[in-house]
Amino acid sequence: MDAMRIDGSERDLASFAAGVLRSAAPIEAPTPFERRVRWDLRGNTGLISAFTLRSGISVAAVRCRWEQAAAMVIDHAPMVLEFVLSRGPVMRVRSSDGDDHLLGGGTFHVGQVKRPMRLVCEWDESARGQDQDNICLTIDGRRLRELLGAKVLPAPIERVVAHTGAYPRAAQAMSPPLYRLLDEIIGCDARGLSRQLYLEAKGLELMAAMVDLLEEGERAASPLLSQHDIARLERARHILLARMVDPPTLPELARHAGLNEVKLKEGFRVLFGAPVFTYLRHHRLDEAQRLLRQRACNVTEVSQRVGYENPSKFAAAFRKRFGVSPSTVG
Known part of the structure; x- marks a missing residue:
């Protein structure tokens, strides 16, 4: 399969359609600040909605469903901080530098790609018939400090920034507020100017909730939940x-x-x-x-x-x- 290329902090939807979907899927523009692409390939369906907020946060919201085992190859460029929520069947992610980790199953992580790398994302037969929801927020570290009104980033995020590895991450389970915000963003049906205002508010609320969760230093679910x-x-x-x-x-x-x-x-x-x-x-x-x-x-x-x-x-x-x-x- 050809690779999807990601440059900077936003998903390149045209590249995704051409490289991964192998089709000229139309890019929708429901509002001036948002772009979408939909697909339906042999029962594997999905929707990506990408938008940039005035606060400096870029957001990609994805809902997909796999009816058969699938794989996606991503050429990932160095980027600013990314915060990822992932709910649904587990996806295995392998990187060209030998790293191997899992997304899905109600996980949340903050990371930063430090140098160009290739990622291979794979779903097996256990994902069949299930929706997977993902939200990725990206933001420059300096802008995040400005939003927080702080001279330094919270310690878990600062460790990611300071780490010299190719793709350092801090990961844990999602909390109930993160599940709620994921639903509210992916399920948003506001239109026009109210849509932009709504997503601005929810994007900032989600960023605040993730920072709070990281600062608490506890697993979101509970020590009793493996x-x-x-x-x-x-x-x-x-x-x-x-x-x-x-x-x-x-x-x-x-x-x-x-x-x-x-x-x-x-x-x-x-x-x-x-x-x-x-x-x-x-x-x-x-x-x-x-x-x-x-x-x-x-x-x-x-x-x-x-x-x-x-x-x-x-x-x-x-x-x-x-x-x-x-x-x-x-």
């Missing part, structure tokens, strides 16, 4: 959302995820910031709000599509979450 636990909790979340209309029971969900019920309930609350069925309810209502804004269905149809048999109960839950009646949305 990477093995996190991967299985991610599997549980995927199963739960895939069966949104007809959700499994807790014992069934625990069995499919390879966890006991206690670990499922405790781990889900720690990792995703809410109990299992509270998380599902919030997801249902968020999806309903999205559908109503798109005017894709009427209120009754939307309630059924997100798993509510009783439209009155749906309307009451919607008002409780959003403070307005579903009939007023869109």
